Amino acid sequence: TQLLEQSPQFLSIQEGENLTVYCNSSSVFSSLQWYRQEPGEGPVLLVTVVTGGEVKKLKRLTFQFGDARKDSSLHITAAQPGDTGLYLCAGKEGPDDSWGKFQFGAGTQVVVTP
């Protein structure tokens, strides 16, 4: 059973369109991270969110952590071919940092075509 469910599994869009990918769980997470993995490379950390309701922006990427700290979303505005990659969420289960297992979701494969 996957602790972190990511949806959709695959997303193909045209350059200039917007997209949102989701990371959901029935458990509370003390923190949650988003990574992007490009073909032939390892994952690279994009952002860490720790506070329920927190919103972080990284250029055209907007990350949101749910109020209850059980879910997160990543929104990309005006997607570009360079945004193509596997988007992974990962988090540490538990109400605070003192316990809980660190786990990854299976990822959303995003393809942006010119």
Place this chain on the structure above:
Amino acid sequence: ETGVTQTPRHLVMGMTNKKSLKCEQHLGHNAMYWYKQSAKKPLELMFVYNFKEQTENNSVPSRFSPECPNSSHLFLHLHTLQPEDSALYLCASSQDYSGGPDIQYFGAGTRLSVL
């Protein structure tokens, strides 16, 4: 360039072979990790070393044997693997580990095929 280097990048081995994967980090970190990445499955954390001591072994079969001679180097020794062990093996490091990493830096991985 993430500061974490893995070799080889690709490896093909038979089920009776013995091989090793190598990971080196130049970031001055104290924690190092091995992950297995299979298609459409979450990254599976295999082993964690913190200050050269193994702190986690997530029920990994004994045909995978990790070694951490110092904080900068991590090996994964492989013997009598099965075809289902074919996957991308990723190494990562972080400043330290206290039940979970803060910021992890990943290598590019070794693509392993077991015939």
